[in-house]
Structure formats: C-alpha cells, structure tokens
Amino acid sequence: MQVVQVVVVSPEADGAGRVRVLPSGVDTSVPDLASWMAATEAEHAPRWVLPSAEALYPDLLAAGVRLARCHDLRLAEAILLAHTGTPARPRNLAAAWARLRGLPEPDDPPPTTRDEQPTLFEPDRDRHPAGTDQLTAATAVHDDQLRRLAQAPGLRLLVAAESAGALAAAEMRHHGLPWRADVHDDLLTRLLGPRTPPGVRPAVLAGLAEEITAAFGLTGAPESRQVNPDNPASVVRAFGRAGIDVASTRAHVLREIDHPAVEPLLRYKELARLWVANGWTWLDSWVREGRFRPEYVVGGVVSGRWATRGGAALQLPKALRTAVRADPGWSLVVADAAQLEPRVLAALSGDQGLASVSTGVDLYARLAAEAFDGDRDHAKIAMLSAMYGGTAGGAAALLATLRKRFPQAVDYVERAARAGEEGRMVRSRLGRTSPPPSEAWRNLTGASATDEGAERRSRQAAREWGRFTRNFVVQASASDWALTLLATLRRHLSGARAHLVFFQHDEVMVHCPTAEAEAVTEAITAAAEEATTLVFPDTSVHFPLQVTTVTTYADAK
Structure with a gap:
C-alpha cells in the first residue's frame, strides 16, 4: 500500500492538475483534480501543499471536497518574509521560486473578486516565467520553507494555524452566515423609512436634515447656506455662524456642545452610517439565498x-x-x-500576580478588587494604558499603580515599546513579526536635530512607533x-x-x-x-x- 503523507498540488486548466506524492516522490497527472483529491483525502488525509488555499479551495468546496489540513505556500512565505524584516516583498509562488533562483520577482496578482468567473482553478495566476514547471517550483519552495521554519521552530505552529485558517475562511464563505433579508429590510424601513432610490435620502434622514437646518435658523435660506449634514465642512461653518468653534464633527466633539442642532446631528450620523454601510444596496450586493458570504x-x-x-x-x-x-x-x-488581551499579557510576561487575577470571567473586576479599590473603570483604563500606551488624563497615575502591583506585566510591554522607539522589530508568542519602520521614519529619528521643532518631531515619531510595537506583542499574540x-x-x-x-x-x-x-x-x-x-x-x-x-x-x- 502506497504511503501518502504530503501531496504537492499544481492545478491546470479545465479542472485537471498534476500532483507529487511524498515521500515516494511520484508525479501524477490527473484529468479531474477535485475527484482525485477527494479520494486521496478520504483514504490518506495527507497534508496538502497548495500554492494558495484562497485561490484553490473554493473550487474544491464547490465540487464537494473538504480538506483536513494543508500547507499554504503563500501565507507561509508572508510569515517567513516578515520574520526576516522584508514583509513588502511579493509572497506568491512564482516570486518565491524566483528568489530561489536569483531572478526578478513577479508582483502578487490582484485577488480574485467574487464577481469573476475564472477557469476552474485558474492555473498560473501567479505568472511564472515561461517554461517553468509549476509542480517543481512548488516542491522547491515548500522544501525551502521547511528549511527556514526549522531555523525558527515557533513559526511551524503559526504556519500550520494560518494555513488551517485559510481553509476555514473558504469554508465560512462557502457555507455562509445565515441571514434573514426580510428582517434586515424591516429593520431599515423602521429606522429609515421606506426604501428610496440609491443616493436619495430616506424619509427619516431627510426629516433630520431639515431639523438640523431649522436648529441653525436657516430654514428657507438659499441652498448654498443650508446645512448638509453629510458634509463636515458645512456643519463646521454652521456652528461658526452660531459663534461656536468646533474642531471636527466627530460624535465625541459634538456631545460637548450645547446647541439644539447637536441631538438631531448625532442621530443623523448614526442612521446615515447604517444606510451607507449596511443599507439596501449592501443587502442587494451581499446576501443571496439566505446567506451572507464575506470574503x-x-x-x-x-x-x-x-x-x-x-x-x-x-x-x-x-x-x-x-x-x-x-x-x-x-x-x-x-x-x-x-x-483576551489582558490575559495574553499575563501569559506573555509570566506575571504571577496578574495570572491570579485571570481566574475569574471578569478580569477587570478582579483587577479592580486587587489594585484599584474596587473601581472597575480605573482598572480597565490602567490595563488599556499599559497595552496601548495611553497617558492622557488620569491614565498616567493609574498606570503607575498597575506598574507597582504588576511590574513584570508592565515591564513586558514597555520593553516592546522601547524596541519600537529604537527601530527594532518585535514578535508575537508564535513568532509573527512586526514590520520595520519606514526609511522616512529612520531618517526623521536618526538625523541630528537642527532645531527644537525637529527634535520634537523625532521624539514624537519614536513614541508613536513605540506605541505600535507595545500593542503589537499583545495583539499579535492574542491573534496567535x-x-x-x-x-x-x-x-x-x-x-x-x-x-x-x-x-x-x-x-x-x-x-x-x-x-x-x-x-x-x-x-x-x-x-x-x-x-x-x-x-x-x-x-x-x-x-x-x-x-x-x-x-x-x-x-x-
């Protein structure tokens, strides 16, 4: 009986393909790749080596084929490139093969959209150089990736999980999220009024726009002077004419203003966001046969x-x-x-005090009882300040309390912040790597300050990147x-x-x-x-x- 542990797959036109079965190394051309893979999956459940699960697996699912596990060459290449500090290089199979041979790297192809109807499996989407044997290229890239993974053992689990995630993503799109279009439509009608043609405000929004204009005393004014709540500049000008200076029309800014236009403006912004982002056009575009199938x-x-x-x-x-x-x-x-993220920080840092706080479902409540006199809000602000670098308002004092009570946890994220400020990369628990700062950032932070303004800009840029790396180690490990x-x-x-x-x-x-x-x-x-x-x-x-x-x-x- 033939032992099948790994199968390298190279799709071809019209549903055909070529496969290399390992460890035997036998190459086989199959006229119906989906059927052959289904039979091999059922008998051997091998690890499939795919150029890209995102590109190949939807066709297999449509043919009734489910794979248990795979090694996604494209996703693995992205992780490995980031690990060496070169995340911007192309990660498609053709580019990875070209790098092995010292050849120019073709750019990543654009993603297949849901409206495209490609040939089954869309062979050579990565645009290999003429005469390239794609099966040989895939095998060589896979071997090279295994070599590189052996040098960073933690990445093996990350690549395996990422590849499984690619299979799950395709399956979730295939099965779809159950969605009641009639319930959605009824909700929109109740909140916005009857459906209108695209671009025409529903009745409730139109009424709120009139109410906003009336609140500024501009009813009957020429159209150029009326308030357009969809145009922030128009709203800012209207407040200015009322003697109120506003920096922006963001909700948190408007809530600080005492003016009769604020309430209808906030309501308008909330409903307009629903209409534009998830209104009838969204419903028509994304929901089919009772399913929402996101990409x-x-x-x-x-x-x-x-x-x-x-x-x-x-x-x-x-x-x-x-x-x-x-x-x-x-x-x-x-x-x-x-x-999740505070618990991840406790696990990353090895802070036993914070670990003991994690025993309850509500970590913030336990943290409040331990260090903040029972004030859950203060506990949450302190923890978020540690993970995100916030020091505004009273956050600095709360963070100082957290640092005193849980020094290992706070030191962990502060070391990550210092690494970022110095332009160094940081990694997640499984080895996912932060991107390096840009050349412009290095020029700004590395040049000798010529004046006080330049020095201030340099320090600010360093702090901002440090806040990014501070959170990256936690958020990326939570993603792991x-x-x-x-x-x-x-x-x-x-x-x-x-x-x-x-x-x-x-x-x-x-x-x-x-x-x-x-x-x-x-x-x-x-x-x-x-x-x-x-x-x-x-x-x-x-x-x-x-x-x-x-x-x-x-x-x-």
Missing part, C-alpha cells in the same frame, strides 16, 4: 487579525445582528474570549491564540453537520442542528483548552470562553 482575508492585518474584502463582515453593527438567524431546527453557538483556537475547533468539528460560519478576533460562531449544540459547546471548550496548551504551554492564566446557544446573533450579547 475573508487571512492575516490581512500585520498583527495577524483577519480583514475582509468588501462586505465589512468584521464591523457588523449591533442593530443588524437580529438579521443573523439560524435555520429552522438549527442554532447558533457563539463563543467569545473574555478580556485565537487562530489556534479556530484551527483546533475546525478539527474537533470534522465529520459533524455543524459549520463554522463566523470568526472575528476573539469570537467564533458555529451554525449547527439544535440537537448538536451541546456537543459543539463541548468542542469549543476543548479547542480553547488545546489552544492555550499549544500557545502558552507553561502558563497558569485562565482563558475562559463565554459560550451561548441562540437562535439569533442579537441574543448572544
């Missing part, structure tokens, strides 16, 4: 957090969560990690844990009818038959424990998950 970008943020390509799935307003509803006979199991949770949960759910349908930083959602909800809850809890063991094997920090089973997402919060 997730794995590792789309330098810290390892995901992004989306259109659809803004990671910024769904609370008002719309009522439209996310399970199918009849199914439930949504929603889990989010309580105060959350991504490992996702990867392990995906494995725990293998073979079940349950589907992962949503992932956002520290939150996951599973759509499952109601009868399986209890088993899914147990799987999520087990995945969290496994993620903690893998990412922080020696920690005593608790990473509790709040898991709820609901019919609509709005009830999970």
Whole structure:
C-alpha cells in the first residue's frame, strides 16, 4: 500500500492538475483534480501543499471536497518574509521560486473578486516565467520553507494555524452566515423609512436634515447656506455662524456642545452610517439565498487579525445582528474570549500576580478588587494604558499603580515599546513579526536635530512607533491564540453537520442542528483548552470562553 503523507498540488486548466506524492516522490497527472483529491483525502488525509488555499479551495468546496489540513505556500512565505524584516516583498509562488533562483520577482496578482468567473482553478495566476514547471517550483519552495521554519521552530505552529485558517475562511464563505433579508429590510424601513432610490435620502434622514437646518435658523435660506449634514465642512461653518468653534464633527466633539442642532446631528450620523454601510444596496450586493458570504482575508492585518474584502463582515453593527438567524431546527453557538488581551499579557510576561487575577470571567473586576479599590473603570483604563500606551488624563497615575502591583506585566510591554522607539522589530508568542519602520521614519529619528521643532518631531515619531510595537506583542499574540483556537475547533468539528460560519478576533460562531449544540459547546471548550496548551504551554492564566446557544446573533450579547 502506497504511503501518502504530503501531496504537492499544481492545478491546470479545465479542472485537471498534476500532483507529487511524498515521500515516494511520484508525479501524477490527473484529468479531474477535485475527484482525485477527494479520494486521496478520504483514504490518506495527507497534508496538502497548495500554492494558495484562497485561490484553490473554493473550487474544491464547490465540487464537494473538504480538506483536513494543508500547507499554504503563500501565507507561509508572508510569515517567513516578515520574520526576516522584508514583509513588502511579493509572497506568491512564482516570486518565491524566483528568489530561489536569483531572478526578478513577479508582483502578487490582484485577488480574485467574487464577481469573476475564472477557469476552474485558474492555473498560473501567479505568472511564472515561461517554461517553468509549476509542480517543481512548488516542491522547491515548500522544501525551502521547511528549511527556514526549522531555523525558527515557533513559526511551524503559526504556519500550520494560518494555513488551517485559510481553509476555514473558504469554508465560512462557502457555507455562509445565515441571514434573514426580510428582517434586515424591516429593520431599515423602521429606522429609515421606506426604501428610496440609491443616493436619495430616506424619509427619516431627510426629516433630520431639515431639523438640523431649522436648529441653525436657516430654514428657507438659499441652498448654498443650508446645512448638509453629510458634509463636515458645512456643519463646521454652521456652528461658526452660531459663534461656536468646533474642531471636527466627530460624535465625541459634538456631545460637548450645547446647541439644539447637536441631538438631531448625532442621530443623523448614526442612521446615515447604517444606510451607507449596511443599507439596501449592501443587502442587494451581499446576501443571496439566505446567506451572507464575506470574503475573508487571512492575516490581512500585520498583527495577524483577519480583514475582509468588501462586505465589512468584521464591523457588523449591533442593530443588524437580529438579521443573523439560524435555520429552522438549527442554532447558533457563539463563543467569545473574555478580556483576551489582558490575559495574553499575563501569559506573555509570566506575571504571577496578574495570572491570579485571570481566574475569574471578569478580569477587570478582579483587577479592580486587587489594585484599584474596587473601581472597575480605573482598572480597565490602567490595563488599556499599559497595552496601548495611553497617558492622557488620569491614565498616567493609574498606570503607575498597575506598574507597582504588576511590574513584570508592565515591564513586558514597555520593553516592546522601547524596541519600537529604537527601530527594532518585535514578535508575537508564535513568532509573527512586526514590520520595520519606514526609511522616512529612520531618517526623521536618526538625523541630528537642527532645531527644537525637529527634535520634537523625532521624539514624537519614536513614541508613536513605540506605541505600535507595545500593542503589537499583545495583539499579535492574542491573534496567535485565537487562530489556534479556530484551527483546533475546525478539527474537533470534522465529520459533524455543524459549520463554522463566523470568526472575528476573539469570537467564533458555529451554525449547527439544535440537537448538536451541546456537543459543539463541548468542542469549543476543548479547542480553547488545546489552544492555550499549544500557545502558552507553561502558563497558569485562565482563558475562559463565554459560550451561548441562540437562535439569533442579537441574543448572544
């Protein structure tokens, strides 16, 4: 019986492909790549070496093929390039192959959009040089990546989790987030009024615009003098004519102003944001057959957090969560990690005092009882100041209290901040690496100050980059844990009818038959424990998950 541990895949036109089976090294041309992969997955469950899961896996899912694990060459290359301080170089297979041969590196191709209808598997999207054998290139790049990973062992888990995340992202888009378009439409109508043609304000917004104009005493004025609440400059001018200077029209600025226009302005801004970002146009564009199918970008943020390509799935307003509803006979199991980043800081720093505070679900309440006379708000401000570098208002004094009580934790992020101020890179728990500062930054901070203004700008630039690296070590390590949770949960759910349908930083959602909800809850809890063991094997920090089973997402919060 042939032993199949790893399969390197090179897709070709019309659904065909070539594969190299390892360890035997046998090359095979197959006319139906999806069917061959399905049969091999069922018999051997190998680790698949894919040029890019984002490009290849959606076609396999459409053909009914689910892969248990893979090594994504593109994502691995991105992690390895960042680790050496060269994150801006192309990470596609053709570029990685070119670097091995000392050839010019082709740029990364643009992402495939959801409206494109490419040839099945869209072969050679990376634009290899003429005459290149893509299977040979993929094998060589894979071998080189394994060599580089062996020199930085912590990255192996990160690459494995990132690759599993790419499979999960494609599966979440394939299954889709259950979405009731009728509930969404009813909500918009109730809040905004009847639907209007694109670009025409709904009745409620139009009424608020008139109310704002009237509050400034401009009803009946020429159109050029009336207030356009969609134009910040128009609003600023209107306040100026009323004898009030405002720096901007941001909500927190407006709330400090005593004027009758403020209340309708704030209401207008809130509803206009809903109309523009998630109104009827969004509903028509993104919801099909009861599903919202966002395009997730794995590792789309330098810290390892995901992004989306259109659809803004990671910024769904609370008002719309009522439209996310399970199918009849199914439930949504929603889990989010309580105060993940402070717990990550405790685990990273080895601060046993902060670790002991993590035993409860509400870390801030325990922290308040330990160091801030029971004031939860003060405890939260102090912790956020430590992780984000804030010192405004009373934050500096609260941070000093935190430093005195939990010196190891505060020292950990302050050392990361100093590294950033000096232009050095920092890394997450699993080795994800911060980008180096730009050449302009180095010129600004490295040049001898010619005057007081130049020195001030240099110090400010250094502090700002230090705030970035201060938070990077925590946020990126939190991403390590959350991504490992996702990867392990995906494995725990293998073979079940349950589907992962949503992932956002520290939150996951599973759509499952109601009868399986209890088993899914147990799987999520087990995945969290496994993620903690893998990412922080020696920690005593608790990473509790709040898991709820609901019919609509709005009830999970």
